[in-house]
Amino acid sequence: MSKSNNFYSPLIIALLSGVLMGLTVAPFGAWFLAWFALAPLWVLIFNPAYKPKLFRLQLAGVWGLGYYGATLSWITGLHPLTWMGVPWLSSIAIALFAWTFVTLWGTLLAMSWATSFFWISQKLTTSSLTPIFRVLIGTTLWCVLEHIWTNGPLWWSSLSYTQSPHNLVILHLGQYSGASAVTASIVAINGLIAEVWIKTRKNSKSNKYYFIPLSLFIILHLIGFNLYNQPLVKTQEAAIKIGIVQGNIPNRIKFDYYGLRRAIEGYTTGYLKLVDQGVDAVLTPEGALPFFSRDILDSSLVAAVKQKGIVAWIGGFAERPNSNTYANSLFTFTKDGKIYSHFEKSKLVPLGEYVPFEEILGKLIRRLSPVTARQVPGSRNQIFDTPFGRVIAGICYESAFPEQFRRQAYAGGEFIITASNNDPYSQAMQMQHHALDTMRAIETDRWAARATNTGLSAFVDPHGKTLWISGHNTYETHAETIYRRQTQTLYTRWGDWLTPLLTILSILALISCRLGGATAQPNKT
Known part of the structure; x- marks a missing residue:
């Protein structure tokens, strides 16, 4: 050769x-x-x-x-x-x-x-x-x-x-x-x-x-x-029926007049449809209404929440006071039409939501967000309380970081909701994202509801079984009953203890080899 x-x-x-x-x-x-x-x-x-x-x-x-x-x-x-x-x-x-x-x-x-x-x-x-x-x-x-x-x-x-x-x-x-x-x-x-x-x-x-x-x-x-x-214990006291609206608003039109109108109408119509199906709450995707919270308060969707009295989790932007910054957020709106709580995205997408090495790359990319303000991450130690108790929340990219979910489960989160916008990516990416959320549900032993903009929205049980999954680039609504859980897996309590254990065992193995080598050396001379 x-x-x-x-x-x-x-x-x-x-x-x-x-x-x-x-x-x-x-x-x-x-x-x-x-x-x-x-x-x-x-x-x-x-x-x-x-x-x-x-x-x-x-x-x-x-x-x-x-x-x-x-x-x-x-x-x-x-x-x-x-x-x-x-x-x-x-x-x-x-x-x-x-x-x-x-x-x-x-x-x-x-x-x-x-x-x-x-x-x-x-x-x-x-x-x-x-x-x-x-x-x-x-x-x-x-x-x-x-x-x-x-x-x-x-x-x-x-x-x-x-x-x-x-x-x-x-x-x-x-x-x-x-x-x-x-x-x-x-x-x-x-x-x-x-x-x-x-x-x-x-x-x-x-x-x-x-x-x-x-x-x-x-x-x-x-x-x-x-x-x-x-077996999964399902009691009526722990049941909560959640509806999902997949708005299917492509990013290319999301911030123009037609796209904004389509988003408001689509999510309001979907909310009302799900309320008629007897849901306890409605979940919308990341940035469902791409406004600051003060503008969402005046939307027809919040007006519908006030009229029907059913909780809605609405994706939007939390404006930071006295600064030209905002946080990608998920708001809890209740029957009084006010914000009960909100969760801010803490893991931002490099090149998508912020520019690493901005002095260099910022010149290459003229504008990464149609919102004129600059996006900033939320706190890593957030607690998301809702009228249904404490919830484990994640926004889009955070699904790839298991510690985000483990920490919230340890703090008492009883079920998972995630909101994502995977446009303009292919169905392959959306399936990979679903795979990550499936892992988070299994690791924390929690039911999960995931709402996405263009697909694939889904419901997953604590064993990772997909109860329902939406299509790609489709407008859909769906309701499913999930159950609040307070179990604590070994991972939830102790985190990633295996890696430190393996590290200790590896160090002991190296010491053993070095000692063995030192003992064997005289026999060679």
């Missing part, structure tokens, strides 16, 4: 491996690929034939491009932005830049993992348990890095969400330690497959060890299956 082939073949394998991992989410949903799609990269990293350490960085880089590039390709749906006054070519450039930026941000995680993993693994060469320790440390590193990325401003594609909303059984491990429990399971299985493969190449009799990853896969699913089959 030529030197050129020796260089490009592993890169192609790594890229294809990453693409396979990317096929696990919508629009393909091949979730089962996640259980072995990382293994080829693992094998390549530890191939002794690849001498330059930099080459391992390249392998992880192309794997990351394959995975994150595939899962986040929906971002190109930003184009066209001509409705915002952006020229056609500039619109294409902005969409490609956004896709490239977020893909590289995710790729950096994979590269950080491969580099640190390979360096640390060199400390294990003296241990007879190197494969097991290596799986432990590789799993720990990925969980630690995902934890770091989750606490940053830009996050979406955890390995855990490759299983949602299809493999609900394994997602129930999230009730123990959140998304990290699912991510750790996926990485560990991949690592065991890779280590057996490496051992098999040295000794063909090692094929028998494939029972180890298979056994772990079965055990983890049996644990999840037990949680999945726990």
